[in-house]
Amino acid sequence: MHILIPTDLSSNALNAALFALELYGAEGNTFTLLHCYAMPRHGESILWNIDDLMRKNSEEDLSEFVTSLRAKLPGMRHRLEMKSERGYLPEVISVYKNRPNAPDLVVMGTQGATGIEHVLMGTNTADVIKRGGMPVLAVPAQAVFKLPKHIILTDDSDPVDPATTRVLLDIVKSTGAMVIVLRMINEDVHVGPEEPSVCSFEAVLSAVAHAHVYMDGEDLAGVLDDQIRRSDAEMLAVVHRERGWVEGLFHRSAAARLAMHTHVPMLVLQQPVLQ
Known part of the structure; x- marks a missing residue:
């Protein structure tokens, strides 16, 4: 590599x-x-x-x-x-x-x-x-290295090219980390055993340990802030699209909230526009 x-x-x-x-x-x-x-x-x-x-x-x-x-x-x-x-x-x-x-x-x-x-x-x-x-x-400047055991991966439900996740999977396989897939939902989205929600990453994560977390709310930074604490995550992974859900992270107010967790490195995966 x-x-x-x-x-x-x-x-x-x-x-x-x-x-x-x-x-x-x-x-x-x-x-x-x-x-x-x-x-x-x-x-x-x-x-x-x-x-x-x-x-x-x-x-x-x-x-x-x-x-x-x-x-x-x-x-x-x-x-x-x-x-x-x-x-x-x-x-x-x-x-x-x-x-x-x-x-x-x-x-x-x-x-x-x-x-x-x-x-x-x-x-x-x-x-x-x-x-x-x-x-x-x-x-982040305050990050102290330790092998990640929990990695939060945000899921915006849009298609993901398997090649986009290669770097993440390399880290997961070499460290044995659990991937926690975080999906933002709203009142119009039903999540239950009889009607499972579609995960963008299900196919690529099939060979590694992973779990799903569904959270509601419009404050993406606040939700991530909370989930980092709950899961004691050592890394955050997001997919950067030319236009998309995660673009909200690039606004000042959201960044200020995430700054509370300056010890957590962030892996930004690049998703090209799918034709």
Whole structure:
């Protein structure tokens, strides 16, 4: 598996990188650490080649970052690659998606004490989720790694391509986690043994342990907030569609509610538009 780990060289980014290395381990995986640098506006430097200088500085900073990473995991045998790229992160990641050996997953740290609130608003992480086209694991600053035993997966009842869930299933199979499928219902939806509700994920989850939870209410963030507490979940998984139910998570009020659980990483699966 190829995991891309963008870094701004911060402690949050270091925490996310450590989380990725511990979650996936060394065997059969490649981790690419990516640092992006942006050129000054045209005209700010005309006498010397600032691009070469910025690339050199980026490479040196990235090397120091890897040294810090190795110090946190003594004896690590992970295959690490370092890349310094000119440009803004969302655009660079979009390019990586179309390269040979494209990443299977992007792992990023969230910014600041507000954790998931920053994932869901106008940050690099949000831009990568919305525009990068690849699955993203957003790791809050306060996250402490432990193997997930309970993963909440939101179900909006719309069709899901089995390929969309591959990253989630890899995590579930390697950790033995229970998937808790959370379905929002309203008074017009009947759920009972004589008329079971259709689950978008039933076929793809058939080989792993999973359970269903049905909750009502219009406040998606509030429902997730409650279910994270009830199930003691270590990870939240959502499907990002071009337009859909989960888009409500990207509003400020919803993000503020989720920010209460800054220790819970969020896996965002990308569902292309089905024809």
